[in-house]
Amino acid sequence: MQVESNISLNSYNTLGLRSEAELFTELHSPEDLQKLINDTSIRKLPWNILGGGSNLVLPSLVRGLVLKVANTGHEVLGDDKDYWFVKVQAGEVWNDFVQGTLQKGIYGLENLSLIPGTAGASPIQNIGAYGVEVKDSIFEVHCLDLKTGEEKVFSNKECRFAYRDSFFKQEGAGRYLVWDVTFRLPKNNVMHLEYGDIRKELERLGLSNEPRHIANAVINIRQSKLPDPRVIGNAGSFFKNPIVPKSTRDALLERHTDLVSFPYQTEHFKLAAGWLIDRAGWKGKMLGPVGMYEKQALVLVNHGGASADDVWKLANQVTTDVKSIFGVEIEPEPIRW
The missing domain is CATH 3.90.78.10 (UDP-N-acetylenolpyruvoylglucosamine reductase, C-terminal domain)
Structure with a gap:
C-alpha cells in the first residue's frame, strides 16, 4: 500500500469533473486500512471513500485522504432449498457481478444490469432500476469500522434500507466502509417486467422472459437512453x-x-x-x-x-x-x- 500526493481524480469520476486528491491510496485488504488507522499523521486528516465514482460530484480539490476501494471478485458461498448465497467484494464492478451471477444460472439481479459503479456502493445507495431495488436481495453487509478497523456485519434489517437510502448514508456515513456484500438470490425467481419498456424490448428482440433475456433487454434500453460516460x-x-x-x-x-x-x-x-x-x-x-x-x-x-x-x-x-x-x-x- 502506497499513499500518493496530488493525484488527479479526473478519471475516477464519471461526470468527468476536474478534481485532485491531496492524498490518495488504494485499499486491497483490511490490513491496509489498519495501517492507515495506526498512522497518526494520516488518521487526523479527513477521509473520503471512493468506489466507482459514478455517483459523485467532486470539488476541484479534495482535502485529506481519498481511499479507493480495490478488492474484487465474487463467489458462491452455498445454497439451501430456496436460495443461493453469493458474496461479492466491494471493489467489484457492479455489472460484472450481475452478469457473473447470470452466467452461473443464479438469477434475481437481471433488472439491475448495467448500473454503473461498484458492488460496495449497492447497499449504501440501495440502487434500483426497472421495478427492482437491491435491498430485496441483500442478506448481509460486511463492513470495516473506519475508526478502529474492526469488522462488523449488518443484517438486512440493520441496514435500514429506504428509497435510494440506507443506514450507511445516514448515521453510518463516515464511520463504516463496506468491504463485501452477501446476496440471497431465489431459486424460484420472479420476473419483473412491469416497469419501463422491458416487455416491448423483449417482443422487439423476439425473446422470452428468461432472466438472461431480461438482462439483455435492460442493457439495450439503458444504452439507448443513457450516455456512455466515456463519451459524455x-x-x-x-x-x-x-x-x-x-x-x-x-x-x-x-x-x-x-x-x-x-x-x-x-x-x-x-x-x-x-x-x-x-x-x-x-x-x-x-x-x-x-x-x-x-x-x-x-x-x-x-x-x-x-x-x-x-x-x-x-x-x-x-x-x-x-x-x-x-x-x-x-x-x-x-x-x-
Whole structure:
C-alpha cells in the first residue's frame, strides 16, 4: 500500500469533473486500512471513500485522504432449498457481478444490469432500476469500522434500507466502509417486467422472459437512453423519483393527464422525475458547460470543462423550476464531497 500526493481524480469520476486528491491510496485488504488507522499523521486528516465514482460530484480539490476501494471478485458461498448465497467484494464492478451471477444460472439481479459503479456502493445507495431495488436481495453487509478497523456485519434489517437510502448514508456515513456484500438470490425467481419498456424490448428482440433475456433487454434500453460516460460525462440518473401521497398524484393527474407515476407502498406514488424535468423544459437544455441529456431528461451531462459549481447551479435551477410548475420537490442522487 502506497499513499500518493496530488493525484488527479479526473478519471475516477464519471461526470468527468476536474478534481485532485491531496492524498490518495488504494485499499486491497483490511490490513491496509489498519495501517492507515495506526498512522497518526494520516488518521487526523479527513477521509473520503471512493468506489466507482459514478455517483459523485467532486470539488476541484479534495482535502485529506481519498481511499479507493480495490478488492474484487465474487463467489458462491452455498445454497439451501430456496436460495443461493453469493458474496461479492466491494471493489467489484457492479455489472460484472450481475452478469457473473447470470452466467452461473443464479438469477434475481437481471433488472439491475448495467448500473454503473461498484458492488460496495449497492447497499449504501440501495440502487434500483426497472421495478427492482437491491435491498430485496441483500442478506448481509460486511463492513470495516473506519475508526478502529474492526469488522462488523449488518443484517438486512440493520441496514435500514429506504428509497435510494440506507443506514450507511445516514448515521453510518463516515464511520463504516463496506468491504463485501452477501446476496440471497431465489431459486424460484420472479420476473419483473412491469416497469419501463422491458416487455416491448423483449417482443422487439423476439425473446422470452428468461432472466438472461431480461438482462439483455435492460442493457439495450439503458444504452439507448443513457450516455456512455466515456463519451459524455454523466453520473447516470441525477435526481431521485419523488414519492408523493396519492392525493398529490391524483391532483397532478387532473392537470397533466400524461403524468408518469407508479404505485409505491400504501397510498403513495413514485413520480417519474425525468417526466417532470422534461415538462419543465429542461430536456436537452444547457446551462453553461452542463445540461440535461437530450435523450433522457433525468441525466445531467458535462459537455466539457465543467466544475462542481456548474453542476449544482444547473441542479438548483432544475429543482426550482420543477417545484414552481408542479409543486413537487426533486432531490439529487449523487453525493457531494
